[in-house]
Amino acid sequence: MKKGIVWFRNNLRVPDNEALTRALRECDDVLCVYILDTRTWNASVEAPRMGSVRAKFILESLHDLQGEIEELGGSIEFVSGRAVDEIPSLMESFGADRCYAQKEDAWEETEEERLLSNRINLILTGGKGIWEEADLPFALNDLPAVFSSFRRKVEKKMQIRSVFQSPKSIVCSWNSTTELPILTSLSFEDYPKDERAVLDFRGGAREAKKWMNQWIWERDCLKEYKETRNGLVGADYSSKLSPWLSIGCISAVEVYWEIKKYEEERVANESTYWLFFELLWREFFRFVARRYGAGIFKRHGIKDAIERATLGDPKTFKRWKEGRTPNAFVNANMIELATTGWMSNRGRQNVASYLVHDLGQDWLSGARHFEQHLIDYDPCSNYGNWMYLGGVGNDPRPNRAFNLEKQAEYYDPDETFRKLWLA
Template identity: 30%
Template sequence: MKKFIIYWFRNDLRLDDNPALNHACGLAERNGAELLTVFCHTPAYSALNSCQTKWGFARISSHRRKFLRDSLNDLRYQLHQHGFDLLELDGELSAQTELWTYIYRHYELQTIVCEEIAAPEEMAQVESLHALKLPVHTLLQSTMYAPEDFDFELVSMPDQFTAFRHKVEQGAYSIRQPATCALSNNFVLSDPGLLAFSVQMQSKEEACVEHPEQDNRSSFPYWTVEFSGGSQAALRYLESYFSTDKAHSYKQTRNQLHGTGFSTKFSPWLASGAMSAPQILAALRKFEDEQGKSDGSYWIWFELLWRDYFRFLHCKYGVQLYRASGLSKSPVSLPAFDAQKFQAWTQSKSGEPLIDAAMRELATTGYLSNRLRQQVVSYWLHELGGDWRVAAAWFESQLLDYDVYSNQGNCLYLAGLGTDPRGYLGGRWFDPQKQTKQHDADGAYRRLWNTI
């Protein structure tokens, strides 16, 4: 019976700088095993599955599905260059169970290797494999900094971001160095019985494929070659970005509302794992070596550190971040869901032109500037008196760059239920009138999205 190792792609849809994949390759080489690369869809992915939140809307939009499909097609193409195929599994548990049964029958499965994702649903996915007596080895690999290099345990990390940042800066900890892909044609598996599982998934998808409308107003036009899903486009874009001086002006432009050039636009590729934080840092350091350091280049690192921070907070607090009261030490009474207010908010009928323009852009394109994300969540919390969890779920549904760590962390922070010492709704209010005057004084953004 053949020895068998599975590499399970999750939010790491790339070959280069993928330590977990390289670990799987090393295990296969040392043990004379064959390697199978797998991606498991969630039930929310398929348009045939009406997976919804408890508030009645789909968990994943057509924009997100399309960007993921392009990312997977790109990953499959690159795997083909190494003699591999990508086995895509349907999100239904029954379909995945059939695969494990097939593997048990035909192979000696040594281990499943995958990225560690320290969020409840993603951890439950791993636990479901353990429950089937399958060996799983996970590696945390989505951060700039390796927690094992810190001189403190994550359970004792500072709760406030500023204190965490100072500790990291003063500690001068090393940043992960990007690693090259270790895939080798020595590990090739072409079992028709296994590949049939992927054919079934593709056939199901083709029967329900959606083609979201392309809108040229988008700040991230993912249907174009430049902004398409997958690591090939991501790395081309990364090189292109740092061939300009945009990094120097990033701090000054990052709060703008619209356009492809005001912010780095790395986030959709980071979220899917088509691009890694160490790859960005390597490009940033090279830019600084050649062009000099600036407030703008520092701020790119600063924003990526926020990303690390939210990941490490999940390692520290885990499921507590998903409680209705978040990290609050006192019980919090959240408002009941008001469907009428929710419809007004999501369908751009609130009557506040800037908010309505932002929500129209989000629904139409799957993207929204960071400044506007904060404003629309603040509006939902303060003006409409909404439940912060609804905002988090809506962003999960809509955003091309949805990232479970950052989404949960940011929404908790704005609600005052994360690590902000001001408490529930204690001070993260964005006055819509003031924000409009500061960021859209000439009305250009509102006119673009037809709200004035």
């Protein structure tokens, strides 16, 4: 009898899950596990990497995942520690000789894969994005330096796989010995919901599908996405799928096929294309992360330069974090982030540009602040975008400073957004 483990990472879903599909095909007895990595799941340090909003969202997603797995007859363990230590010991107890997991893109995650594969038979699968490295029409080392060239090379030539069907059942002889922790037992503080939030985000693959269905079909927002996507207030201006995409409650491939279905059944226009275009940015930053490894977390980014000393001073940085700068548009965005874990794409670009170019502060500190607070934090997209705005990434124009006054006037002409958060 072949026994295998499925290690759930940023693929917290049962549908379209290649690691799970493969394990069920190749093994007779399959146990699932999620590792609460103590480097991230640590609320008691001075600057935790993850705040309460994201922690809560992930715990909700794990609860949903556990429900789906158990309904199919399976079992999932929740273990605190490091995968490199915990997975080998769980495999030994269960009697498994292999572990299946989704391949990740960022440095720390790929390092964990490397260390773990020195100890056990680790079978890595795709699933994080639309394409895998092997699908690219060029070697990773030849990744185009700028997005437009990447897009031109990939989008026409490359095919997009179909989704993996959900399994009908999971055979598992193991009874789970652990329970899913709750927010406060992990030392995170519970926080009140704010009625001004763009959406009441709830974690889980089923919630992701529910929202995608509402936004695309019921609210019919996709058909005008290109015009609304720079909005600041409310649920409809953009898809709001990023929190679910970042931890894999839904896959980018599932979103892609939903766009195609909408194009066939309702309308195909510039807006429907544009949602795919944005998913290509996500792909681009995934491959940038793979290509440059730890480089994207360094102050000099992926530019060939010597690490510069930290610029700026702590007081100015603190005022930015707390939304107490001289700029009301920045403050409104920063307060939205601190209160809800969300900020629009327009907001993110402006506050990042302001921090770096107007306040002369360190982009890396800004990126780390986002890492802690964003509900949709993703290492590749976050550090990729921050490097871009900090002038140490892929932007062909090194000093990409926004004119904040103009931006606020154009995107928040009657100050609805500023009034909402600064009232």
